[in-house]
Amino acid sequence: MRRAVLATTGISALVVVLLSLKPHQLPVLAGAAPRSPASSATPHTRATTSTGTGTFTGDPINTDYGTVQVAATLAKGRITSVKVLQAPDQNGRDQQIASYALPRLTQEAIGAQSAHIDAVSGASYTSQGYIQSLQSALDQAHA
């Protein structure tokens, strides 16, 4: 159980990576003119336009449990999809966790950035439930 919790915590770094792509924090993505990429995201030359539309590949982030790297596709400054390029997969348990956690956390990150929310209200979470919560992702992104 401890292993599962720790692994999930590692994966939650993904959400931090995703939330760090928030357009309002990266005016170069949402703005009209700039061509230069933000330090944490490198635009694919293939699809980038000056209107914050394109696919952006995040830097690989080293966590205690392995490397996490994602690419986000933006349309007019908003994340429309996220592709996981690297995630911890050292053993079967990691893969199992990743298979359910990554889609969920990806969905949460997309929802959070598009809604520009400050906090989340929901059924009372336990200390462990918090780890996978959107509130936890928001706290880490703003820490």
Add this chain to the structure above:
Amino acid sequence: MPDTTARGPRHVEHVMGTVFTFDIRDRPTAAVHRALAEAVAHLHRVDAVFSTYRPDSHISRLGSGGIRLADCPPEVHEVLSLCERVTHDSDGWFSVVPAGTLDPSGLVKGWATEAASRLLHEAGAHHTCVNGGGDLQLRGQAAPGIPWRIGIAHPLRPGELATVVTADGDLAVATSGTAERGSHILDPHSGTPASAFASLTLVGPRLTLTDAYATAVFARGDSAHDWVEKLHGYEALAILPDGQEWRTSGFSRYGS
């Protein structure tokens, strides 16, 4: 006005079996930092007194008859009085003995969260969001001219939001539901788990009553809508187990 140039501290505290997030948007003065430390200490003190998971807490010993109310700190009397009020206001749909033993947890967390928010306010932090495990007390604004935006977690679609509540000024937001801890809210009349809603969100002025009323409304089930409509200053969003939703007539003032 909240200060965007010197955003105050954000603090996460694991206590009372859940997690509290303090999001302070005022200038982080020494007084604000002291109040934050005091608020955190207060939460741990409340846990020591009110936890039903600790056999040595005042509430556990009071419930088992080991001590009398007169042996308890004054806040126990305050909380039990508030519970009595909510039981009365809600026609018995809130109970301080939900499973047969003394357990004011349905009110304590909101009460503690509101108290933490008040400590910050008294220290000069007038733009704060204190989230007590999914129930929030908001004050002021997120930034000058920018209201707080609170996502309401969708109980049936993990990771998605049912709506966003916008709070310009002081507001409490409480959600009762089965998504995180299962069917843990009991119908005080039958003793069986309440099952009419997947989640019930109530907004009101202060979290102590908003949170406790939300628990009562969740248990009430079918007659919940009419009851909240008559409850001055409160609005509700309900999501049913089949995904259907209803809102009270004034909910649109806060969210879609």
